[in-house]
Amino acid sequence: MIIPIRCMTCGKPVAHLWEKYKEEVGKGKNPKKVLDELGLKRYCCRSLFLTHIDLIDYSAKFRK
Numbered sequence: 001m002i003i004p005i006r007c008m009t010c011g012k013p014v015a016h017l018w019e020k021y022k023e024e025v026g027k028g029k030n031p032k033k034v035l036d037e038l039g040l041k042r043y044c045c046r047s048l049f050l051t052h053i054d055l056i057d058y059s060a061k062f063r064k
């Protein structure tokens with residue numbers, strides 16, 4: 001859906017980094033490098049970004 005505001009494991013605010021991450025990875029950059037640049041060091045936050053799929057635009061089609 002939407003990236004969580006904070007990492008659910010450690011509580012670090014991460015939502016503001018998502019757009020940047022999406023943009024850089026979309027350009028074909030290595031996700032590892034992008035995560036390093038954004039300062040996401042813990043593997044809990046990193047897995048959140050690596051496994052997230054943005055479904056908000058898809059599910060918005062079914063709103064009433």
Ligand SMILES: [Zn+2]
Pocket residue numbers: 007008009010011012042043044045046
């Ligand atoms: Zn975390």
